[in-house]
Amino acid sequence: MATAPALDPAASPSRQWLPRHVLITPSALGWDHGRAIAERVSRLGVDIVELPSDRVKLDLSDDPKRQYAQAKATLAVVVAPPSKRKLQPIAPSADWRVDLAEGCPAHCAYCYLAGSLKGPPITRVYANLPEILDEMPRHLGQGTITSRSATRAHEGTTYEASCYTDPLALEHLTGSLSALVEYFGGWEADAQLRFTSKFSAVDPLLRVAHNGRTRMRVSLNPKPYARFEGGTSPVAQRVAAMRRMAEAGYLVGLTIAPIIAAPGWEAAYAGLIDDVARALDGLAPDLTVELITHRFTEGSKAVLDSWYPGSALDMGPDGRAQKRTKFGSIKHVYDRDTMRALRGFFEREIARKLPFARILYWT
């Protein structure tokens, strides 16, 4: 067995999120999993408020900054309605999107949830896990994304669990991700679970019988960009967590996202890829890479500007081009020259430093 390289001291386990307010609906209390979440949370010393109805209502300040802080400090345990349990295709990552929760406790200056979730950013976790799991089998073999791809069909029907949340950020509070990994581990089918995370607390997952049917990707940006990723685990810890997952037999991957073409980006990303190569030294695992450049819509920019006024993240018009989304709205992406320079750089660096890695897509 390969010897693990000496890890950065910053790679020791990071502090985990503790919500200041936890609300639970009457319907969520009707589920074993909902009650188990309530027990976990109260063991951590947080009081739980039992709501009188299934409507999640917070007494929020009128000040947008305080409103944001209050909502981000709140966890609501709710039941996912049928509309949220209905699996949707999720290009280019996977055939289907499966949601265990909605919202995330971190504070990333570019968070893509700003454009997709409406209202105050409360994190909602779902109590009706059995109903969520019930949706999986009927979608087996029905995929339109990876299943129809000549290069990815061998992954089987793929299910992505990190579209509307970061499931690892909440795992110590819910146990939902371990349950999902275990479900796929025990499911004798040509199916694969995928999730990506900017957190590092993988300990609970290391004990799960995953049977090699889950791919964990770490979502990374170089250390100099840490100021854009408030509340997440340090990059060195995420990379160390990926190594531990690979050693535990999980399929692993990198989601380099969002790629930010700030001054000095070449040196910053070259350093990041060096760090990953060093962390995986002697292992050469089944490693995929997803490359996602920074983009935003007018709507998400307005939300992010209100959440993070004065952020150093550049969302100005220079070096940008416009692209129409499939829903008809405009998104701002890097212009052609910047995209070409970024793409060429990543393809070269990854081929050179991580020759065993497979790039799944560039966007």
Ligand code: SF4
């Ligand atoms: Fe958003 Fe992901 Fe950052 Fe959470 S970790 S705030 S989901 S970008």
